[in-house]
Amino acid sequence: MIDKYAVAALAALAAVGTSALAADKGDVELAYVEWSSEVASTNLVKAVLEDMGYDVKITPVSAAAMWQAVGSGDVDGLVAAWLPTTHNHYLEQVSDKVVDLGPNLVGTRIGLVVPAYVEIDSIEDLEGAAERFDGKIIGIDPGAGLMSKTETVLEDYDITDLTLVEGTGPIMTAVLGDAIEKEEWVVVTGWTPHWMFAQYDLKYLDDPKGIYGGEEEIHTIVREGLKEDLPEVYAVLDNFSWTPDQMAELMVMNQERRADPLKNAKLWIAEHPDVVASWMPDNERE
């Protein structure tokens, strides 16, 4: 009996809901992973598009879900694709269903990271210091490209006394913070931009064999058909690009306790009108 009323109420609400949802220009949906760099960029894009009159919904999910969602066209796009290494595996699965709009940020880096007080500077010296590191390299999610690269590093540098421990990003930073608290030696798989570099004094270990590659880029990926459906949004996403320094400004603002990333994005927009102007649809780019 209650069920009948519930269903009727739901149906009525659904009808009310759809009529009240009429946005000015249309709805845009973006997915992202809850990494500090992507929280900054995704909220920034949301703020820019909302200023143009779009309703923008952003959903934080796991990396696999993010790629699956853009591949199936459930979300319009994402500005959080780490390529060519970290997310390569996911891109391959959906490459025929998405459009890669190229990098929105270049100059990122991945590699092995240690606190500044650690007395070695190169991956070549890791094996000799294995004991100081407790025989562990603290890693992140097993699916990440950073992890498979690190496996290759262990092989090519002939490192046998250290094992790569799988975990997650937060576990890695928790272990890192804990070791720094106790001034112990620790080595983690890291990447830039990341808030840990703002919080702690860290350094990358040199990679003389260049296995981690020069640099990662963060790409913008959109679903097929977005260009036809929402040409303005497509143009803005295509034009969107900034520098690691500009991103770092916003990430530091977001590091404050209880920070509101969307408010901070609006502040950032107010401070960088020229940059934002260059993303507008009328700026044709090659």
Added chain:
Amino acid sequence: MIEIPRLPLAEWIDDGLDVLTGQFAGATKVVSDLMETGIEGTVDALMWLPPGVTIVLAGLLVWRLAGIRTAVFALLGLALLWNLGLWEATLQTLVMVLIATLIAVCVGGPLGILAALSPSAYRIIFPVLDFMQTMPAFVYLIPAIPFFGLGPVAAIFSTVIFAMPPAIRLTTLGIRQVPADLVEAADAFGATRRQKLWKVQLPLAVPTIMAGINQTIMLALSMVVIAAMIGAQGLGGEVWRAIQRNEAGMGFEAGIAVVILAMLLDRITQGIGRRGKDQPNT
């Protein structure tokens, strides 16, 4: 030794999923969009009332259903959630859990009755339940996205799969536990199968069935947190965000909110179970 080649099970499943996506994703997306609008509308409607008013109303409802002590706990617990700024997240989670439970009961109840009355149905249904309860939820979280999109609907789908088995199991158990002499008495009075079910077996099984619904709600709550990985938001989303940012304090805040919600729903369903001498109306 004969070499047995590795079965391409993963490939088969991938191909099967591709076929299913091609066939049904369009239809399920329509249903999913409608449901999502309904969920959002329900949450908005609940948010439209000032939280203070909603909390007092909830307190009164709990008092009617589960007694004064639980009502006091409800008032304090909900006030704390409001104070912590988790009110909207709590409502989102509550709506998701209730919808998932509703679906689980509507589908699971009849299946449980069927399994209780027909041995062959029992033999088919129960192994499937083992499968549903033990298959790690992560396995179907991501494949659900093409069908239901990101967000609460995909979350509800995986929650139903995970939380429905106890509703079925305990419905079956409740009916099977009805003393045989009562069933014989009903037969002796010439009751039809339908009369026997509605007048004897189901009323006597109500406490056990309520225990099943209680279990379903608890499992649904735990799943709703995991489902935050595919954008379910709500309290699970708060937990997930805190974990991703390595903020233990915030994680525990949202976690405590889940505990409070769980205790409340537990006490309420137990309360209904104890008063279950009333005629069940569906």
